[in-house]
Amino acid sequence: MSRKLFSDALEQRLDEVLFASPSHRSAKKLADGLEQLDRAQQERVLHWVGVAAQSYAEIGYLVASLAPKALERLDAAGFEAWVLAGLDAYDRHGGQAAMALLRDLDGFCAGRDHADATARLDESEARLGRFLQGLSGRPLALSAGAFAHTDSETVFLPAQLAALPSAADNRRLYKAMAALLWAQTRYGTFGSTAVDIGAALSRWEDRERALRWFAALEAIRLEAVIGAELPGLSAEIAALRGPWPEALREAVGRLGRHDAAVSHSLTFLAECMAGEQEPPQLPHAGAIDLDAVLSVRAARIARDSETVRRALSTLKGFGGRQPSGEQTLAVNTEGGKVEFTLDGEVAALPPEAQAAAQSLLQDLGELPPECLVPAGPGAWQPTHREGSEGSVADALTRHREPHRRYDEWDYRRRAYRRGWCHLFEVNLAPGDADYVAKVSLRNTALINQIRRRFEMLRGEDRLLGRQPEGEEVDIDALVDAAGDRASGAEPSARLFCRRIRNERSLAAMFMVDMSGSTKGWVNDAERESLVMLCEAVEALGDRYAIYGFSGWTRTRCDIYPVKRFDEPYDAAVRARIAAIEAKDYTRMGVAIRHLTHLLEAQPARHKLLVTLSDGRPDDFGDEYRGHYGIEDTRRALQEAHERGVRSYCVTIDRHGADYLPRLYGPARYTVLDDVKKLPLKVADIYRRLTT
Amino acid sequence: MSDTRHATAPKLQLTGKEPYYQPIRDEVALFESAHRRRLPVLLKGPTGCGKTRFVEYMAWRLKRPLVTVACHDDLTTADLVGRYLIIGNETVWVDGPLTAAVRAGAICYLDEIVEARKDTTVVIHPLADARRILAVDKRGELVAAPDDFMLVVSYNPGYQSVLKEIKPSTRQRFVALDFDYPKASVEAGIVATEGQVDAETARRLVKLGELTRNLKGAGLDEGASTRLLVHAAHLIADGVEPATACTAAVARALTDDPDMTGTLDDLVRAVF
Numbered sequence: 002m003s004r005k006l007f008s009d010a011l012e013q014r015l016d017e018v019l020f021a022s023p024s025h026r027s028a029k030k031l032a033d034g035l036e037q038l039d040r041a042q043q044e045r046v047l048h049w050v051g052v053a054a055q056s057y058a059e060i061g062y063l064v065a066s067l068a069p070k071a072l073e074r075l076d077a078a079g080f081e082a083w084v085l086a087g088l089d090a091y092d093r094h095g096g097q098a099a100m101a102l103l104r105d106l107d108g109f110c111a112g113r114d115h116a117d118a119t120a121r122l123d124e125s126e127a128r129l130g131r132f133l134q135g136l137s138g139r140p141l142a143l144s145a146g147a148f149a150h151t152d153s154e155t156v157f158l159p160a161q162l163a164a165l166p167s168a169a170d171n172r173r174l175y176k177a178m179a180a181l182l183w184a185q186t187r188y189g190t191f192g193s194t195a196v197d198i199g200a201a202l203s204r205w206e207d208r209e210r211a212l213r214w215f216a217a218l219e220a221i222r223l224e225a226v227i228g229a230e231l232p233g234l235s236a237e238i239a240a241l242r243g244p245w246p247e248a249l250r251e252a253v254g255r256l257g258r259h260d261a262a263v264s265h266s267l268t269f270l271a272e273c274m275a276g277e278q279e280p281p282q283l284p285h286a287g288a289i290d291l292d293a294v295l296s297v298r299a300a301r302i303a304r305d306s307e308t309v310r311r312a313l314s315t316l317k318g319f320g321g322r323q324p325s326g327e328q329t330l331a332v333n334t335e336g337g338k339v340e341f342t343l344d345g346e347v348a349a350l351p352p353e354a355q356a357a358a359q360s361l362l363q364d365l366g367e368l369p370p371e372c373l374v375p376a377g378p379g380a381w382q383p384t385h386r387e388g389s390e391g392s393v394a395d396a397l398t399r400h401r402e403p404h405r406r407y408d409e410w411d412y413r414r415r416a417y418r419r420g421w422c423h424l425f426e427v428n429l430a431p432g433d434a435d436y437v438a439k440v441s442l443r444n445t446a447l448i449n450q451i452r453r454r455f456e457m458l459r460g461e462d463r464l465l466g467r468q469p470e471g472e473e474v475d476i477d478a479l480v481d482a483a484g485d486r487a488s489g490a491e492p493s494a495r496l497f498c499r500r501i502r503n504e505r506s507l508a509a510m511f512m513v514d515m516s517g518s519t520k521g522w523v524n525d526a527e528r529e530s531l532v533m534l535c536e537a538v539e540a541l542g543d544r545y546a547i548y549g550f551s552g553w554t555r556t557r558c559d560i561y562p563v564k565r566f567d568e569p570y571d572a573a574v575r576a577r578i579a580a581i582e583a584k585d586y587t588r589m590g591v592a593i594r595h596l597t598h599l600l601e602a603q604p605a606r607h608k609l610l611v612t613l614s615d616g617r618p619d620d621f622g623d624e625y626r627g628h629y630g631i632e633d634t635r636r637a638l639q640e641a642h643e644r645g646v647r648s649y650c651v652t653i654d655r656h657g658a659d660y661l662p663r664l665y666g667p668a669r670y671t672v673l674d675d676v677k678k679l680p681l682k683v684a685d686i687y688r689r690l691t692t
Numbered sequence: 693m694s695d696t697r698h699a700t701a702p703k704l705q706l707t708g709k710e711p712y713y714q715p716i717r718d719e720v721a722l723f724e725s726a727h728r729r730r731l732p733v734l735l736k737g738p739t740g741c742g743k744t745r746f747v748e749y750m751a752w753r754l755k756r757p758l759v760t761v762a763c764h765d766d767l768t769t770a771d772l773v774g775r776y777l778i779i780g781n782e783t784v785w786v787d788g789p790l791t792a793a794v795r796a797g798a799i800c801y802l803d804e805i806v807e808a809r810k811d812t813t814v815v816i817h818p819l820a821d822a823r824r825i826l827a828v829d830k831r832g833e834l835v836a837a838p839d840d841f842m843l844v845v846s847y848n849p850g851y852q853s854v855l856k857e858i859k860p861s862t863r864q865r866f867v868a869l870d871f872d873y874p875k876a877s878v879e880a881g882i883v884a885t886e887g888q889v890d891a892e893t894a895r896r897l898v899k900l901g902e903l904t905r906n907l908k909g910a911g912l913d914e915g916a917s918t919r920l921l922v923h924a925a926h927l928i929a930d931g932v933e934p935a936t937a938c939t940a941a942v943a944r945a946l947t948d949d950p951d952m953t954g955t956l957d958d959l960v961r962a963v964f
Contacts, residue, residue: 131955134910135903136962176958230899233935234962338875472770473830474783483781496778500768 005040008032018051019061031065042072049084052413055624056088057096063103074110083109085416092418119163120171129179136183139360149287151182152297153191164284177238177285184223189263191294193366199295201267205274212289213280214273218266220286221249222256229259238285246281302364305357306372312354314375316343332368407594412632422555422591429561432580440532448536451684455540463501471499507691508544508605510596513581514614515551520583522676523615523653529680530613531578535570537684544605550592551584554621558591566603588625589618590633597641609690610641610648617660635664649690651683704757704796713749714882716874723750726867732820732843734863737871740917743846747801756840759793760801763808769815773828785831794826797840805845806858813862819843820865873918882918887925897921900938900963904946911952916942934964
């Protein structure tokens with residue numbers, strides 16, 4: 002490496018990468034700090050300062066100022082990991098969190114020293130989440146939290162665990178924690194109709210201490226209760242925690258039974274609170290945040306009761322529909338399953354109501370009588386259902402929670418930005434109903450030609466002769482065989498005809514650029530091309546869908562369904578084709594990822610993603626324009642390829658040849674020099690691709 | 693072709709020993725009524741919950757031979773009805789399983805009917821309504837079904853693709869019986885009897901089944917069926933260590949996805 006840079010040169014370089022810094026701080030001090038480093042280190046710092054500053058200039062500034070200290074303690078890979086961790090924190094939780102993480106160099110180094118032994122929640126999250134779902138009938142979400150506890154609908158676990166010497170042990174510790182928290186929700190820790198935990202605990206002045214004792218006692222009880230049904234799990238928990246502390250010896254004797262109930266824990270709690278002792282720390286047991294639980298639980302009970310009551314009101318002969326006579330409703334909760342019987346006959350509730358009843362049973366230990374009063378006449382309507390979708394007003398006031406979030410590839414970090422793009426599926430307001438008819442009229446000859454040509458390609462049955470087996474005798478073959486035998490030759494055994502079904506198992510997705518740059522001619526050409534394409538694909542009988550995409554920064558990536566896979570090519574679809582218009586920007590990666598996701602669900606053997614576009618990926622404001630967007634799009638296309646989706650691009654961007662080979666590969670795109678050719682060519686391109 | 697000889701499929705046999713079947717609700721009585729009244733029956737339910745065993749049991753109970761056809765997407769009408777074979781210079785007609793069953797007054801069971809091609813399923817239509825006849829086009833023959841003949845089809849509404857929905861014109865000819873995994877206590881009894889394990893092992897296996905069924909739709913298309921649990925029980929009865937038996941017979945049988953396998957292993961370890 003060449004000789005190291007001095008302060009002046011460093012300052013100049015820092016100014017270049019930090020030029021957007023709003024702080025007006027001089028880079029002079031930073032440069033002085035970096036002067037002592039060797040050239041390789043200086044280059045590394047400058048690179049990562051630049052990367053960080055692209056996300057947020059303050060982070061770049063902080064990285065530069067902390068770099069000398071960081072490099073004393075971290076090697077090249079460690080330094081990179083430190084910056085990436087900071088940027089990840091920025092993506093997820095914002096600038097404050099990122100700054101805090103970067104400043105906590107000691108914490109980061111300590112974590113890295115134990116990196117081999119640390120288990121991270123995001124690595125085990127999927128597996129743990131499914132484990133919990135397997136255990137519990139009721140859905141239980143999983144999330145990172147400051148300490149391990151549950152609000153009875155979400156289990157919160159620390160983001161990382163390093164309490165035990167190996168990563169495998171720490172992962173098991175996660176499982177034990179999660180299982181015990183699940184058991185709290187399952188085995189009555191938070192009370193029932195008979196036991197009011199809130200009241201039971203409010204009698205202690207030092208409520209915090211009471212809750213700590215209660216959590217410890219419940220850990221003992223629940224481990225034993227789990228053991229009745231899941232002996233393997235309780236044995237694993239026991240092995241992880243080691244022997245119980247001396248202070249809990251008596252509690253273990255009293256509460257460590259399969260049939261111990263929360264009331265036993267409460268009785269024993271009184272004895273513990275009478276003493277002065279603090280409960281011993283149990284690393285495998287979570288805490289109890291009673292207030293969070295009680296409010297969540299109360300809301301759920303109200304919701305579930307309402308659901309059950311509404312469902313009951315629709316049962317024939319009970320409640321609403323007919324004047325309720327002598328019919329009697331009986332509830333059987335034997336074996337932990339709720340079963341309603343009406344005059345001795347099993348009454349089936351809708352699945353939502355059945356789940357709600359099951360949930361009530363879990364919360365209350367019984368179905369309280371007030372839940373069994375029908376909600377009055379009316380049709381079955383599950384509560385809390387998303388409102389209707391559709392209208393224009395909806396698009397404006399729509400719920401701002403994205404339908405899905407997608408990762409985005411940051412080539413500079415060489416890492417994904419997790420959950421970076423917020424994707425919304427937005428319904429298009431229908432456009433001119435006669436548009437498609439007008440286009441068809443104008444292009445009658447072309448459409449007829451397309452139809453003729455594509456109908457020829459349609460998968461047809463063929464009758465294969467001279468097969469070893471089949472449904473019919475092949476007379477020609479039989480005559481030949483008879484002749485052979487008469488002349489002494491060996492006759493062929495292939496004497497049958499078989500009908501072969503030539504099925505095209507293909508699903509095609511058309512992704513239409515609705516960015517602002519398509520305004521005018523391009524948009525017209527796109528819409529006309531779609532008309533031609535629909536004619537062609539309809540003639541072929543392939544499954545296809547059309548989606549438009551546009552957006553405005555990563556927090557508003559919009560996808561406009563024009564035709565979904567299961568929709569016929571009807572008047573509604575035609576009106577939506579007419580409604581395709583130029584909107585905002587072209588963030589392509591997220592659109593490709595979402596449409597790939599939709600394509601993946603199709604049962605076809607071949608899956609094709611065709612993009613109609615007028616230019617390179619682009620988005621407002623941030624760095625998507627340029628290299629970043631190209632690299633993200635390329636990554637998204639690679640992901641699609643790995644999932645068995647083949648992609649192709651038709652563009653009218655004359656500069657397309659510069660970047661398209663890098664995105665799609667050398668033979669997977671077409672550049673048209675004239676917009677007006679798009680409608681003429683597009684059907685042909687499709688034919689070439691699919692035959 | 694010249695004169696055609698008539699050769700039927702191999703002689704149909706009665707089921708000898710009573711197959712083990714644990715009735716869950718009133719399905720036995722319903723099936724018997726349908727048989728008396730000459731109505732075809734449609735069995736709905738997830739895989740491995742006892743549909744096929746139920747038909748075997750009913751065939752034994754009604755003392756009728758049973759012809760089972762596993763449907764697949766290349767099953768042609770000829771595969772069901774019959775075809776001409778060539779012996780020497782002669783064509784010989786061979787009855788397909790459906791025709792053989794009709795002639796013998798047997799119970800014909802078409803397993804997973806939706807897997808068959810749509811044009812194939814249409815041949816059962818005249819058999820499945822009041823006409824009760826089977827048209828053998830190639831011979832110009834109409835075979836009338838004797839009173840004892842019964843058509844039974846099954847399908848799994850759970851996992852088939854949207855392309856393979858059963859047509860209303862087909863489904864509306866049948867008396868439909870719903871099957872599902874039985875209650876835990878009943879299922880434990882089945883696993884214990886069929887898999888020859890003790891009650892406690894059977895109870896734990898059923899618990900495992902229940903845990904995997906909670907994952908349906910969350911990475912698994914289906915939870916563990918009773919059949920899988922019985923397989924695991926068999927391995928355990930043969931001396932295989934329970935956790936190993938469950939991993940092989942249940943976890944690995946349910947999925948190939950490594951993440952999902954990990955979760956299932958966790959569940960197996962939780963139970964054993």
